[in-house]
Amino acid sequence: MSNAFYTPGEHRAAKVNDLFATVARRYDLLNDLQSFGWHRRWKCRVVELAAVQPGQRALDLCCGTGDIALALARRGAEVTGLDFSPAMLEIAEARRQRNLKSQISNLKFMRGDAQQIPFPDASFDIVTVGYGLRNLTSWEKGLDEMHRVARHGARLVVLDFGKPANALWRAIYFGHLRCTVPLIGRLFCGNADAYAYILESLKHYPAQLAVAEKMRELKLVNVRVINLLGGAMAINYGEKPK
Ligand SMILES: C[S@@+](CC[C@H](N)C(=O)[O-])C[C@H]1O[C@@H](n2cnc3c(N)ncnc32)[C@H](O)[C@@H]1O
Numbered sequence: 666m667s668n669a670f671y672t673p674g675e676h677r678a679a680k681v682n683d684l685f686a687t688v689a690r691r692y693d694l695l696n697d698l699q700s701f702g703w704h705r706r707w708k709c710r711v712v713e714l715a716a717v718q719p720g721q722r723a724l725d726l727c728c729g730t731g732d733i734a735l736a737l738a739r740r741g742a743e744v745t746g747l748d749f750s751p752a753m754l755e756i757a758e759a760r761r762q763r764n765l766k767s768q769i770s771n772l773k774f775m776r777g778d779a780q781q782i783p784f785p786d787a788s789f790d791i792v793t794v795g796y797g798l799r800n801l802t803s804w805e806k807g808l809d810e811m812h813r814v815a816r817h818g819a820r821l822v823v824l825d826f827g828k829p830a831n832a833l834w835r836a837i838y839f840g841h842l843r844c845t846v847p848l849i850g851r852l853f854c855g856n857a858d859a860y861a862y863i864l865e866s867l868k869h870y871p872a873q874l875a876v877a878e879k880m881r882e883l884k885l886v887n888v889r890v891i892n893l894l895g896g897a898m899a900i901n902y903g904e905k906p907k
Pocket residue numbers: 678681682685726727728729730731732733747748749750753777778779780794795796797800801802
């Protein structure tokens with residue numbers, strides 16, 4: 666099935682940018698609706714795994730409206746949230762400004778490409794990405810870049826939609842992504858295709874098992890896959906050796 670926001674190859678990034686320009690204003694609301702609010706819990710798990718020590722430098726890639734970046738900053742990290750969508754960054758920045766009143770000053774957002782991270786090698790103690798790798802033209806390049814900017818001992822944490830191993834559960838869950846989620850997109854954002862994109866992109870993304878394999882190829886240690894909701898969501902974790 667074709668999707669207005671999914672095209673493989675060199676034009677993919679432009680389509681993804683169009684997608685997030687379309688959904689930015691409703692992005693947080695729709696996240697809550699389509700995941701029944703559970704994405705908050707999964708993002709908390711990412712932040713726990715990041716094991717922030719105050720003052721450590723953290724990079725949150727594909728930061729979107731800033732959920733993970735803000736949570737890392739609240740734990741005391743010096744955080745950069747990086748995203749290529751001006752529309753998403755505008756909302757993230759507005760949230761940062763609101764949070765300045767509650768003394769979150771250790772956070773900045775910047776525009777940039779996760780496949781060409783604008784930082785030197787070994788710059789960060791923590792590198793996270795939530796629902797981002799799946800959207801890249803090359804998720805492998807994204808992971809290579811996460812590894813490059815990570816310091817020795819750094820934690821790399823990836824959260825994304827997964828592919829459940831159980832065939833029945835996978836069919837039910839893909840049915841939810843095929844029917845309910847685009848319907849929610851149509852009702853609350855006026856755009857079904859923008860939310861049908863999730864399943865389309867997931868079909869082209871090898872998900873948790875391949876991400877773990879790539880982490881091992883990069884010689885990360887303590888590589889783990891944490892399956893959530895029977896593998897419908899997954900967190901990949903790895904550490905760059907000391
Ligand atoms: C599904 S949103 C995730 C936002 C946030 N991390 C969260 O978990 O709610 C994906 C984000 O990835 C960003 N993105 C996609 N491709 C990117 C790229 N090549 N470089 C930087 N950001 C990118 C999009 O602009 C969008 O904000």
